[in-house]
Amino acid sequence: MFVWDALQDLTLVILMVCAVVSIGVGLATEGWPNGMYDGLGIVISIFLVVIVTAVSDYKQSLQFKDLDKEKKKIFIQVTRDKHRQKISIYDLVIGDVVHLATGDKVPADGIFISGYSLSVDESSLSGESEPVNIDEKKPFLLAGTTVQNGSGKMLVTAVGMRTESGKLTETLNEGGEDETPLQVKLNGVATIIGKIGLGFAVLTFVVLTVRFLVEKALHHKFTDWSSSDALKLLNYFATAVTIIVVAVPEGLPLAVTLSLAFAMKKMMNEKALVRHLSACETMGSATCICTDKTGTLTTNHMVVDKFWICGKSKRVKGGERGDILNSETSEKFINILFQAIFQNTSSEVVTDKDGKKSILGTATESALLEYGLLLGGDFDAHHQENIILKIEPFCSDKKKMSVLVSLPEGGFRAFCKGASEIILRMCDKVVDTNGEPLHMSEEQTKNISNVIDGFACEALRTLCLAFKDFDYCPNDNSIPNSGYTLIAVVGIKDPVRSEVKDAVQTCLAAGITVRMVTGDNINTAKAIAKECGILTEDGLAIEGPEFRSKTPEDLKDIIPRIKVLARSSPMDKHTLVTHLKNMFKEVVAVTGDGTNDALALREADIGLAMGIAGTEVCVYALWPGSL
Template sequence: MVTAISDYKQSLQFRDLDREKKKIFIQVTRDGQRQKVCTYDLVVGDIVHLSIGDQVPAYGIFISGHSLLIDESSLSGQSEPRYMYEENPFLLAGTKVQGGSGKMLVTTVGMRTEWGKLMETLNEGGEDETPLQVKLNGVATIIGKIELFFSVLEFLVLIGRFLGEKVIHNEFTDWSSADALTLIDYFAVVVTIIDVAVPEGLPLAVTLSLAFAMKKLMNDGALVRHLSACETMGSASCICTDKTRMLTTNHMVVDKIWIANTISNVEGNNRKDILQSEISERVLDITLQAIFQNTGSKVVKDKDGKNSILGTPTESAILEFGLRLGGDFEAQRREFKIVKVEPFNSVRKKMSVLIALPAGGMRAFCKGASEIVLSMCDKVVSDNGEPVPLSEEQFRNITDVINGFASEALRTLCLAFKDLNDSSNENNIPDSGYTLIAVVGIKDPVRPGVKEAVQTCLEAGITVRMVTGDNINTARAIAKECGILTSDGEAVEGPEFRNMSPADIIPKLQVMARSLPSDKHTLVTQLRNTFGEVVAVTGDGTNDASALHEADIGLAMGIAGTE
């Protein structure tokens, strides 16, 4: 009864979630008419209109659009969004539009997509017994064998005593109905012993304790789909976790900056004076101009009057850094008039803007991949803010700085500018002759409390493994920072993992990068079936769904599809 009531309450909660999840409508062009349809009614050949915030409902090909930026982190684990263009036209179901707009032609729907194949794995296998159920079954088996032994022994002793008395009194051949009743009484005694030895209250006690644990978890905002999961969490011997949004915040921030021949570490939230004490006011001004003028992000105020930034993670990180330096986004935009913008794309790997200066003339700003922007520069900003020629030695030193940032798993960008006196070519943004301002190192920081949580797990004898779709260098750096990757541990990529024997690699495996959903599923399956581990999996994306289902305990964050 208790179990039935608990399961009924859970089913009501998840039914409400499923009802809300299915209410997704999109704009499509079908039979020459634009109409709104449910994602479940899409067919091959529909033209889907995508805009910011939409979820890509099916697999398709990019037809047209403007700066269509797709976040694939929920499906592939890639933390960096991807621009769509003719050379890179394939859109994946389950990803989200983070910027721009566009149209796509639906090519695959339903179970034929990779997402559909992933969902098929959720139907594989049945319900496995939890560690507690295995132990309870073992205890019940032992109790049953013991009570059966003593019951049979008791019955034999009673029968032997009864027959002995018959022999002593020379009544062995004289049987009556009273003797039959006596034998029946002996059998009733044996059955009573067996019945008393069965712990009838144990299942109820276990169910009540699990129901109480489930209620506490619900009060903390955790929905428990299976009651037995409450006790399985306490038996976990291995945790496989995703990186993005699990270990890291998925909020890019500026970690280091090279400017005026100085490398500065950027930490904390109050960094207004970080550069003012090290460089001149002129260098700071040109830096803030490069940040606020050459950006595709926006600064908006919420109901409480606090600033919030809308844009891609990388753009938002640089813009947030400018605000922390004491810059005023709105004042900068009012002071300078933007003449032309060349938005970022995956081919050019840079973004450029041309502005009109209040005193006359033009100024171009460029921001993008470090190696590309640095090759466009022939000058560098000196300590006093004056452009000076970029020597070969300085070029090598700056390249070493970029490589040093990259070795720490930082995403590097260069900021540069160029003054133009001839306003007749105002529609042309130059591709060379820039002055380098700064090299910025950006990263996705580790969540507060993650290091302590990992250390607690290790002290409890629980092995923690990171499984991510990100690149191997970033994965290694984050794993070391969290305390997951040790000196005797292994970090491999998905293709390497697939080509190796599980018995050889899994015991030392601590980090797997560039992994596919099938790799996560294989790892969890091998850990459970081959190595006898009780596996817990934490995930927040559709790519984690099969591993969450296969694990002994799946901790789904419900952020991007795992629900």
């Protein structure tokens, strides 16, 4: 097939005609075997060209197959055979129950089973930008749409080409790979040179032939044709073809494609998947990188490292239960702590067929659940203890997650967990070892603040857990925003990747500014930024809310100095990238792994989605022309 493809080339066809004619004429005039040589020479060279082209095409197609395989490595969580498991998006079948969370791409058409405040963005299908709420009244979920908010489960009813979006793609007939700017330019040049070459070739042939004919006419031999005359004409033709072959630089664009494909392959060996060839080219021109922290600079393998409860902070030693829960802590307290860990979570502890326990969910929540298990908590027992009335899933904008439950003994309880400073501001009480809420004095608030800062300065990600009791169910199950009782402060370790420091130095040496844009606490961000060499003496670290309140003039002043933007919302990340591009004319590369980076990734000149967390949105954000 590849040989046939290679034979389709116009110059080759001309050469083949030449070869046949040359062999014919050669045999007629010079006889066997002398007359064969010229033609045979051409045939052998054609053969060589075809083989080389076919082999390189075949190799390239293998590479693209590899790439396609990489593209398919998208995993989703489903319940099948009563077991929650992770499967590839291509193994999804009708009847699976898919678990959806904020930021996920809906992988198939399906019907909503259960969930909380689920809304999806259907703009990719309908063009409608308003999110659509999904509930029992409007239970249809379409493949290709994105979960904007909430979480839920859906029953798959159609997959692949049978889905609405599949049918749409089928009719639209997918477009091929776009050409890169360089390729377009080179193709243009190649075409012009080719046309000039063709012109000259024709001209040469015509001039030579006319001269030959005129000479013949002058010698009055116009009617007298010998085979040597035919050979002469054939020679002219061959000369013209040689000019075409030499002049047409058809190999130029091909060379670029090959070198870019080679770059792509090389990047893939370094575990980076490039979706568009042009990316390799554009990447070279970046002047500024905005990177997120979690999962990009750090490993995203999170473990609880420090814990603060009842006025004491303790270090968790690797795999040890420690003396965090000792004889002093009452049953009631322990119960509240476990409920806060196991009920207020969107992750799950699953037991597979062999009875092995594993945790499915985000890195932060997994760390917390793992710690809960380490303390001796039982996920299933605590998870189902109370009836969950409402869940407000974690979102990067609010940086917290809450649930509302009704207690079996009557009454209601709300749990809240999230970014430490934000939760602490919502608390006015703190729980004691007996599980009783006590008023939090100003001094205590300050102490706890210091604890949080202490954790954060050690580069730990800090989270607060809190709860609130009510006698009556709040209006339409809304979860309150104040009056909470603080249960615990957690410090989660997320080590910096070992290669990051050198990578940052390489960037700086190449004149590329590196900025960290993260949703995490400012002290945590600073500690990590210092460790990676991003934050230096003259660099500026600023928090999202402060950044938001600045006027455009102020921003013009400070943006060049900003090295760390902490506690940023997805919109802050986007704003920074826009300003860098428009005010400072920088070529901005953005790296990110989570949903909170999708906006910025789309805005960037170069979007680099990091695959470990593999949130769908990121991967897809790269499609609409950002690469």
